[in-house]
Amino acid sequence: MxxxxxxxxxxxxxxxxxxxxxxxxxxxxxxxxxxxxxxxxxxxxxxxxxxxxxxxxxxxxxxxxxxxxxxxxxxxxxxxxxxxxxxxxxTYLPQQMSDEELAAVVAEAVAEAKAGGAEGPRAMGAVMKIVKPKVAGRAEGGRVSAEVKKLLAG
Missing domain, CATH: 1.10.1510.10 (Uncharacterised protein YqeY/AIM41, N-terminal domain)
Known part of the structure; x- marks a missing residue:
């Protein structure tokens, strides 16, 4: 077990x-x-x-x-x-990321995806692919995608 x-x-x-x-x-x-x-x-x-x-x-x-x-x-x-x-x-789940921590991880992933040639809203998939393993279990998917959309739009 x-x-x-x-x-x-x-x-x-x-x-x-x-x-x-x-x-x-x-x-x-x-x-x-x-x-x-x-x-x-x-x-x-x-x-x-x-x-x-x-x-x-x-x-x-x-x-x-x-x-x-x-x-x-x-x-x-x-x-x-x-x-x-x-x-x-x-109580059995890992500590959730704060909004600031999540924003920093997403910003880093957006920069990485843009360096790889991904641009605009179409880059969503590429950015999510980078972010998911970094935040696994520590941030809910809805929070992550909202942050990615916000940074890609802005």
Missing amino acids: TTLKSTLHDDLTTAIKARDELRSSTLRLTLSAIAYEETAGKTSRELSDEEVLKVITREAKKRREAAEAFDKGGRAESAERERAEGEVLA
Whole structure:
């Protein structure tokens, strides 16, 4: 078992013993998503820590989107629950980049792409290809693409 996955199992056991319903249900759902990912496809396999992190990131994103949808639908209590679950998952994710750090990485990538001959809005793909590995897991894709668009337009 990977170290991150075993940490999740240990934390689930602790949450159950402490009768922490929010944390235990969130961790159960996340471990279920990891198990599903491991058995998806033709053969089952053990996920690496990096792959487990991607699953946790995807689950956290689902919580954020659900909270926004509940807010729009006027269901504040459900939105609050989704946000709380997202906060539980955030403790297992790497620290997110600040807007300044992200802007610096994107500016560097834009300069690199322009040096390679990419120009204007068409350079978006080239810049994203450079930025993605540098910010992997530390900045959400929507934030990254918005920053890239802003710098390419300006």
